[in-house]
Amino acid sequence: MKKLILKYLTNTITDAEQDKLSKWLSDSENQKIFEAHIKNDYYLNTIYNEDDLHKAYNDIWDNILKQEKDVKRLRTTPWLKYKYIAAASIALLISLTFIFNKDNTQISEPIIVNNNIKAGTDKATLTLDNGSVVALEKGQIYTSDNLESNGEKIIYKPVNTLKDQIAHNYLTIPRGGHYLLKLSDGTQVWLNSESKLKYPVNFVEGKTRKVELIYGEAYFDVSPSILHSGSKFKVRTNTQDIEVLGTEFNIKAYKDETNTYTTLVEGKVSINNAINTVILSPGEQSITNANDEEIKTVLVDIYDEIAWKDGVFSFKNKPLKDIAKVLSRWYDMDVIFIDKSLEKVRFKGVLGKNQSIEEILSAIKSVSINNYEINNKTIIIK
Known part of the structure; x- marks a missing residue:
């Protein structure tokens, strides 16, 4: 439910997801969990005294009531107590305009x-096997042979391929961009800003499916091996090889960072740096470095690591x-x-x-x- 709470707080939740969250919060015990989560994890109370916070809540609440659409939503959502809506929806997500510091003096205005x-958007550069380059942008449609793009994602259709006929494409995401890729086997890959992925336009039935994250960050939702004659799925980066059977995981391997971080969401993955191998369980993150033989593992908050793909x-x-x-x-x-x-x-x-x-x-x-x-x-x- 943490994922749905975060999507609600950032106004990225769908109607169906909000209905699910509302039903969950109809239970009084779940309301307490919700409130504790907001207060402990996303409630910025470390530098404010209680008087400041009460004033902030009241000011923000008055501001919300002036907005008809918010009034309608809040009146039909009785499980949300006003101070948590105020703290989460505006104090955390917008600008904390109404909150004052401890000595009750307003902070100086920024210089513009x-x-x-501008905020980023859907955009990428597709490099075909023959060297041709195609710009993919929101609102533009591109189709060719076994692929099509609506400007927000690119989808490859499966075709029969022989081992010696495999062609590779590259998808490059610039700064200020992101893009969704659906490989021919059904695997979905969300690519974050400043990332580049190399992948085959089609996979050979029964053979290991291999892609390479050249740099950047990507979230993989891998099509299960059982649907592909037991073929495994592997992802290569500059410091490691990842082997999966059917799972969801995130890899962060930026050029300007020395470490590569792999976070497992579901299933099982094997991390190998040519010297050591570790098996991750959900909620664990591996850390590899080109200058270090050891593969470190730590427990992390999964959604904090993958929230980027949900906006x-x-x-x-x-x-x-x-x-x-x-x-x-x-x-x-x-x-x-x-x-x-x-x-x-x-x-x-x-x-x-x-x-x-x-x-x-x-x-x-x-x-x-x-x-x-x-x-x-x-x-x-x-």
Whole structure:
């Protein structure tokens, strides 16, 4: 249910999912779980006293009541207590406009010289086996032989292929983009900003299905082996090979990061770096490094690691330096820290990827930094 809660908070939930969440929350015990989750995980109370928070809740609630569509939704959703809606829906996700710091003084206004920063969208570059390059963008349709794209995803149709006839395509996602790929075996791959995947246009029946994440981040929902004559599925990165039988997992292997992170959501995967091998269980994350023979494993909050594919930034006490990398890729911009000590300051909150960069920065500014400046496509943190 944590996934549905996060999708609700970021306004990415479907009507069917909201009905499911509403039914779950009709139980009083589940309401307590919901409230505890919001308060403990996504309720930014670390720098505010109770008087400030009560004032913030009241101000935000008054603002919500002015919006007719929200009033209608809230009146038909009795299980949501007003202070948790206020804290989650606006205080965390929009800009914390109504929250004051401990001495009740408002924080200084940011400096906006010229804001040319836009949120990312569906876009990719498809490189065919013959070297041809095709730009895939939202709103544009492309079809060819056994593939078609509606501008938001690309789908390959299965065809009979001999082993010596396998052709490969490349899908490259730029900064400020993401894309969904459905391989010919039915496997779905969500590719994050600044990523590149190499894959066959079709798989040979009964043979191991192999793809290569050249760099970046990808979420795999693998079509089960039982549907493909028992053939395994393998993903290669620059530091490891991953073998699966039918599962869901996330790989993060960016060029500007030394570690490769693999997070298992469902099923079972084997991680091999040519020296050691580990088997992951759901909820575990492996960490590999080209300069380290050891494969480290840690327990993680799964949805925090994969929320990006559902249009969510879920930051759980992340250093601002790491958050800046994530934002830079999605908003295609650069971040400069004037005060280097701010890079280590940690932020906790849930934000929507469809929000403007000013809304994102306002939320972070309210709890973590003094001020910021936007100049064209550069953000200066002060």
